[in-house]
Amino acid sequence: MTQPLAETALYRPLQAGDRAFLWEMLRWAVFTGSGEPATVEAVKALPLSAYVDGWMRPDDFGILASAGGAPIGAAWARFFPESTPGYGQVSSAIPDLSLSVLPEFRGQGVGSTLLARLVHQARQRAYGLSLSVSQNNPVRSLYRRLGFDVVDRRGDSLVMLITWDTMATNGPSSTSLVHPGEDPTPCPRIDGQAARAT
Numbered sequence: 707m708t709q710p711l712a713e714t715a716l717y718r719p720l721q722a723g724d725r726a727f728l729w730e731m732l733r734w735a736v737f738t739g740s741g742e743p744a745t746v747e748a749v750k751a752l753p754l755s756a757y758v759d760g761w762m763r764p765d766d767f768g769i770l771a772s773a774g775g776a777p778i779g780a781a782w783a784r785f786f787p788e789s790t791p792g793y794g795q796v797s798s799a800i801p802d803l804s805l806s807v808l809p810e811f812r813g814q815g816v817g818s819t820l821l822a823r824l825v826h827q828a829r830q831r832a833y834g835l836s837l838s839v840s841q842n843n844p845v846r847s848l849y850r851r852l853g854f855d856v857v858d859r860r861g862d863s864l865v866m867l868i869t870w871d872t873m874a875t876n877g878p879s880s881t882s883l884v885h886p887g888e889d890p891t892p893c894p895r896i897d898g899q900a901a902r903a904t
C-alpha cells in the first residue's frame with residue numbers, strides 16, 4: 707500500500723538559507739481573487755511580508771517539509787514587538803505562526819504534520835503560539851484539532867491561540883509570559899491594519 711505523503715516527506719528545522727522558499731510559501735498563501743498566485747514582488751510589498759522579512763532572526767523558528775529532494779511546505783513562527791504586531795498576535799511573548807503547503811501536495815497530511823511539529827518547537831521557546839486565519843478558511847478545523855481556540859475576531863479573520871503552562875526545555879525560569887527584552891504590555895489590537903490575506 708502507498709504510504710501517505712505526510713509519512714514519506716522529510717522534515718527539518720528551517721534555516722536562514724530557506725528564506726527564498728518562505729517567500730514562495732507566502733506567495734501561495736495570499737488570496738488574489740484571480741486564482742493565480744501573487745508574485746513574490748507583490749507579496750514583498752504587502753504588510754504580510756513582515757512574516758518573512760529579515761528571516762532568520764535569532765528567535766525565528768520553523769519546520770520545512772520536502773519530498774523528492776525539493777521543499778513542499780513550511781510552518782514557521784516569529785515573535786513580533788508590540789509596536790509592529792503580527793495579525794494573529796496576542797502578546798509579544800507569544801510567536802505568531804504561518805503555515806503553507808504547495809497546492810499539488812495539499813490534502814495529504816503534510817500541513818497537519820508541519821503544524822504538530824511547529825507546536826512541539828514552540829513548547830521549547832514560549833508559553834503559547836497564535837495565528838490569524840480567515841473565518842472562511844477550512845484549515846480552521848486543523849487548528850482546532852491541535853488544540854487552538856478562537857480568542858479574538860479582527861475584521862473577517864479569527865485569532866486562534868494555544869497555550870501551555872510550562873516550557874518543555876530551556877525556558878526562562880520565570881513564569882511570566884514576557885519574552886526576553888520585551889515590554890509586558892498585554893494583547894495589542896491591530897484594528898485599522900489590512901486584514902491578513904489567508
Ligand SMILES: CC(C)(COP(=O)(O)OP(=O)(O)OC[C@H]1O[C@@H](n2cnc3c(N)ncnc32)[C@H](O)[C@@H]1OP(=O)(O)O)[C@@H](O)C(=O)NCCC(=O)NCCS
Nearest residue numbers: 735805806807812813814815816817818839844845847904
Ligand atoms: C492550510 C494548508 C497548509 C493545509 O495543508 P495540507 O497539507 O493540505 O493539510 P492536511 O492535508 O494536513 O489537511 C489539514 C486541513 O487542511 C485543509 N485542507 C486539506 N486539503 C486542502 C486543500 N487541497 N486545499 C485547502 N485546504 C485543504 C482541511 O481543512 C484539512 O483539515 P481536515 O483534515 O480537518 O479536513 C494548505 O491548504 C495551504 O497551504 N493553504 C494555503 C495557505 C493557508 O491557508 N495557510 C493557513 C493560513 S492560517
